[in-house]
Amino acid sequence: MKEIRAALCDDEKAILSYVGNEIEKKFDNEHISFNLSRYSSPERLAKKIHNGEKYDIYFMDIDMPGINGLALASEIRETDNSAVIIFISAKEEYVFDTFRVNSYRFIRKMNFENDLQEAVTSFLSSHHCSSQSNIITLRAQNELIRFNADEVLYIEAQDKYLNIVMTEKNLLIRYKMSDIETLLNGYDFIRIHKSYLVNCKYIYIIKGKDVQLDTGIHLPISRYRAGEVSKQFMLYMSEHSGVLSEDQY
Known part of the structure; x- marks a missing residue:
């Protein structure tokens, strides 16, 4: 399943940190591949949007200096009508104003935990996002x-068998590498070696x-695949990067 990319914007850094952590927990509890970029400056997020950056979900405060959340949402809608916009605010009098930008939910800060859970559950249900899709x-x-494709570290061909190395266990099956590569097309796997x-x-x-995994395991890249492997991985990183740049804070 494609990773869900989200942006959170709140000018108060303490709230940005707390709300961001809670949002990540909700998606993590559902075993969803999720990446959240945090912005304490609405202007910086607006600049990213103007430069072509897009997210699947935007979580944002309304009452912010410079560009408020409603104005920022209007800018998003100029180029993206499909993104989900969720407002998080203590000022409930704004709720009807959010309809103008086709917002998905209005999370009240006074009822944050319950409203956030409902919003995430509704989003995952309506967008058919589930760990089962993996x-x-x-x-x-x-x-x-x-098996869950998201839990597979790598697959190794061993004669007529495949060793599927996962986060918690290994599977040894009699299967062709070419067939499982086709089966996993679209799940962000790279063939680094025969x-x-x-x-x-x-x-x-x-x-x-050489490829080093998060677990410390090293795997070889075949010489003739090296260029394509680097190209595919850079493409993956550009689409899924979780690195916080100085623009995001």
């Missing part, structure tokens, strides 16, 4: 095998002919 089912040796298929989510660094 479940891969295949038939090997007359047996149905099910014997290795790697989940980009767990790559820590690519250096020369």
Whole structure:
């Protein structure tokens, strides 16, 4: 399942930190791949938007200096009618104004926990987001095998078998690498070697002919695949980067 990219904007850094952590917890509890960029300056988020940056969800305060949340939402709507906009505010008198920008929810700060849970649950349900959408089912040796693609670190070909190395366990199945590569197309896996298929989510660094995973495991990159591997990983990083730049704070 594609990672959900979200932006949170609140000019008060303490609230930005607390609300951001709570939002991340809600999605993490649902085992959803989720990336949240935090902005304490609405102007900086507006600049990102003007430069072509897009998010699936925007969480934002309304009463902010410079550009308020309603004006910022209007700017978002100039180029993106499909993004989900969720306001988080203590000023409930603004709730009807948010309808003008087709907001998805209005989270009251006085009822933050309950409103946030309802908003996240509703979003995941209406957008058919579930960890179940990452479940891969295949038939090997007359047996149905099910596993979560998001939990796979890498897959190694061992003669006529595949060793599927996961976060909590390994699966050894009789299956072709080419077939499972096709099955996992769209799940952010890179073929780095004739014997290795790697989940980009767990790559820590690519250096020369070596891939290091977050777990410390090193895997080889074949010489003729090196250029394409770097290109695919850079593309993945550009779409999923969780690095906070100075523009975001």
